Amino acid sequence: MAGSTREQCTVESLLRVLDFLVLLAVCLSANFDAIESSKCDTCKELTRRFNEGIENTANSNFGGGNTHWEERKLGSFTFSETRLIEILEHSCEDGSKECHHMLEENEEVLEHWWFSLFAKGKETDLNKYLCQNLLKVCCPEGTYGPECTECPTGKTRPCSGNGLCQGSGTREGSGTCACHPGYLGELCSECSTSRYFEEVKNETHVICTACHFSCETTCRGAGPSMCDDCIYGWSLIEGSGCIECDVACNGSCTGTGAENCIECKQKYFHDGTACKACHVSCATNCTDDSSKSCDECAAGWSRVEDESGCQDVDECSEDSNKCASDSYCLNNEGSFSCPKCDRTCRGCDGPSNRDCKECRTGYAKNEENECHDVDECHASDVCTGVGERCVNNIGSYRCECQKGFVRKSGKCEVKRKGGGKKKSDPNEETKLSEISPESLADEIKKMGEPVQGVKIDDEEMVSMGGNFEIPKQNPSNVEATDAEEMTDSTRNTRGHDDL
Numbered sequence: 065m066a067g068s069t070r071e072q073c074t075v076e077s078l079l080r081v082l083d084f085l086v087l088l089a090v091c092l093s094a095n096f097d098a099i100e101s102s103k104c105d106t107c108k109e110l111t112r113r114f115n116e117g118i119e120n121t122a123n124s125n126f127g128g129g130n131t132h133w134e135e136r137k138l139g140s141f142t143f144s145e146t147r148l149i150e151i152l153e154h155s156c157e158d159g160s161k162e163c164h165h166m167l168e169e170n171e172e173v174l175e176h177w178w179f180s181l182f183a184k185g186k187e188t189d190l191n192k193y194l195c196q197n198l199l200k201v202c203c204p205e206g207t208y209g210p211e212c213t214e215c216p217t218g219k220t221r222p223c224s225g226n227g228l229c230q231g232s233g234t235r236e237g238s239g240t241c242a243c244h245p246g247y248l249g250e251l252c253s254e255c256s257t258s259r260y261f262e263e264v265k266n267e268t269h270v271i272c273t274a275c276h277f278s279c280e281t282t283c284r285g286a287g288p289s290m291c292d293d294c295i296y297g298w299s300l301i302e303g304s305g306c307i308e309c310d311v312a313c314n315g316s317c318t319g320t321g322a323e324n325c326i327e328c329k330q331k332y333f334h335d336g337t338a339c340k341a342c343h344v345s346c347a348t349n350c351t352d353d354s355s356k357s358c359d360e361c362a363a364g365w366s367r368v369e370d371e372s373g374c375q376d377v378d379e380c381s382e383d384s385n386k387c388a389s390d391s392y393c394l395n396n397e398g399s400f401s402c403p404k405c406d407r408t409c410r411g412c413d414g415p416s417n418r419d420c421k422e423c424r425t426g427y428a429k430n431e432e433n434e435c436h437d438v439d440e441c442h443a444s445d446v447c448t449g450v451g452e453r454c455v456n457n458i459g460s461y462r463c464e465c466q467k468g469f470v471r472k473s474g475k476c477e478v479k480r481k482g483g484g485k486k487k488s489d490p491n492e493e494t495k496l497s498e499i500s501p502e503s504l505a506d507e508i509k510k511m512g513e514p515v516q517g518v519k520i521d522d523e524e525m526v527s528m529g530g531n532f533e534i535p536k537q538n539p540s541n542v543e544a545t546d547a548e549e550m551t552d553s554t555r556n557t558r559g560h561d562d563l
Contacts, residue, residue, distance in 0.1 A: 104202040104234045106162045107195035110155055114174070114190055117151030143183035148175065173198060201235060208237040215239050216251050224270065227252035246272040261285055278306040312339035333357075344398065345374035364398030392419070408435035408459075426459035451476030 141147055152174070156163040167174075173194065181187040195202040196212075203212035206219025208231035215222035215229030216239060222229040223241035231237010243252035246260040247270075255262045255272035261283050264271040275283035278298045279291035288298070289305030296315045298306040309317035312332045313325035321338070328339035333350050342350035345365040346358035355365075355373030365374040379386060379400040380393035387393045387402035392412050394401045405412035408427045409420035416434075423435035430436050440446050440461040441454035447461075451469035455462050465476035 102162065103166075103199075104195065104236075106160065106166055107199060107201050108191060109160075110163050110166055111191040111194060113155045113157070114151060117154050120154075121147050121150055143179065148178050170194065170199070203233055203235060205233045208232050208234060208239045210235055213239060216241055217253075223252045226270070226272075246274060257282065259283070261290075276306070278308070310339070312341070343374070345376070362398060406435070408437075424459065449476055451478075 152167070152171070156167050177187065177190065177193055181193070182190075187193050191202070192204070196204060203209070204219065206215050206222050206229065207213055208215060208229060212235070215232055217224050222232060223243065224247075226247040227241040227243040229237075230240045230242060232239075241250060241252050243249070246256050248254045248256050253270050255270065258281055259275045259279060260272045261275060262270065263273040263286075273286065276286065276288045276291060278288045278294055280293045280295045282292045284290045284292065287305070288294075288307070291300065291306045294300045294306035297313075298308050299317045301307050301319065307317075307320060309315070310320065310322040310325060312322040312329055314327040314329040316326045317324045318326065322340070323338035325334075325339045328334050330348055331342045331346060331350075332339045333342060333352060334340075335352070340353060343353055343355045343358060345355045345362055347360040347362040349359045351357040355375070356371065358367075358374050361367050361374035364377050364379070366377050367373065368375050376395070376397050378395045380395045384393065386400065389411055390405050390409075391402040392405060392414055394403055403415060406415065406417045406420065408417045408423055410424050411421035412419045413421065417436070418432070418434050420429075420435045423429055426438055426440075427435040428438050437456075437458050439456045441456045447454040447463035449463070451466050452463050453466050455464055465471050468479055469476040470479040471477075
């Protein structure tokens with residue numbers, strides 16, 4: 065008895081070992097297939113990039129000025145070593161390390177092909193020369209395996225042209241056909257019996273076409289009239305095939321229109337003539353189109369005790385903080401939304417500038433409680449620099465230089481003739497502090513425009529600080545254009561919060 069048990073254990077152990085060896089062999093075979101397939105992919109990528117390099121350098125030369133002399137002395141660039149090196153440098157650019165390794169191992173092979181075969185027109189297909197014939201890691205398309213065996217039905221139209229040959233183009237694979245959708249059989253020469261029909265078939269070709277989407281399983285041809293059965297929402301009518309039922313029908317009907325529903329869908333009721341929609345407040349079924357007849361209330365609605373049916377829930381009154389600070393809560397039937405506040409508001413309870421909780425910087429409330437633009441230019445502490453003027457914007461303002469002035473180093477200075485682009489001559493200009501008030505007043509009066517910060521009369525002129533400069537020459541030299549004033553004269557923009 066003990067001997068029999070030991071024999072049984074030995075047999076079981078041997079079977080486990082045998083199973084392990086079989087599994088190991090399968091894994092090793094799969095890994096080998098993947099490695100060999102990867103080598104073929106690497107070689108294809110290398111030759112593809114090499115061929116791209118040939119195209120990219122087709123119109124190049126040695127880069128000198130006398131191409132005729134270069135070709136006479138150095139030989140044609142077309143098959144030169146210079147061109148080959150340029151192509152090789154980019155053959156594995158941004159490629160895998162496997163590509164670089166394959167390139168290094170076969171650089172002499174590529175040189176031989178370039179000079180001895182390609183240059184003489186003997187062999188122009190690099191993929192065939194390197195990947196298929198020399199390294200033997202690939203096969204021609206439509207063949208597979210170690211011997212490059214033809215795929216089923218031939219390499220021209222493998223798998224009847226209706227599928228993929230496993231391993232095609234590599235030294236691996238089984239050659240088994242993986243059929244395209246709608247095709248069946250070892251050679252992909254038959255049509256699927258589900259949702260496809262045989263449109264064309266002869267000795268060499270078969271074309272399988274999908275049934276109309278309304279067909280549930282099989283059909284005899286194209287269109288809904290050729291369906292043998294129908295999907296939900298369509299019904300099979302004798303002589304018409306599948307017809308689409310009304311949206312109110314619960315999947316089946318005897319014809320088009322809500323009056324032909326066999327059964328009403330949820331949220332619909334039958335009024336004796338046709339299926340009609342329940343009230344929007346109903347979650348499931350109802351007996352008529354009022355909110356009182358709902359079996360259940362939908363989200364955003366609730367049933368009240370006075371038998372008035374499902375009533376809208378005002379989410380905005382329940383929670384005033386449902387929306388962001390720059391929006392306000394607006395109740396809708398069964399829901400709510402958050403529209404944006406008016407641009408003048410910092411927080412609001414409605415859409416207009418009268419609904420603002422506060423006004424943004426640059427705005428203030430008027431007598432009608434509306435947030436309106438503040439004209440900062442009426443204040444006495446803005447744009448106070450010499451030659452500056454204030455320009456009001458909506459919600460902000462900016463400081464510009466007056467006519468006859470241009471901004472330099474943040475200050476407005478008198479503009480010289482020629483636009484001020486010419487470099488100033490120190491001998492022609494004098495610091496403002498060196499000019500008498502009477503002379504400066506005369507100069508400014510001739511410009512025809514008052515200057516901010518300067519009071520001019522017969523007796524006094526306020527002091528103006530800084531490095532303001534004015535030419536000693538004829539004041540007729542002072543000029544400026546409106547365009548220059550807009551572009552060169554603006555100092556800054558002081559605005560309110562981003563809107």
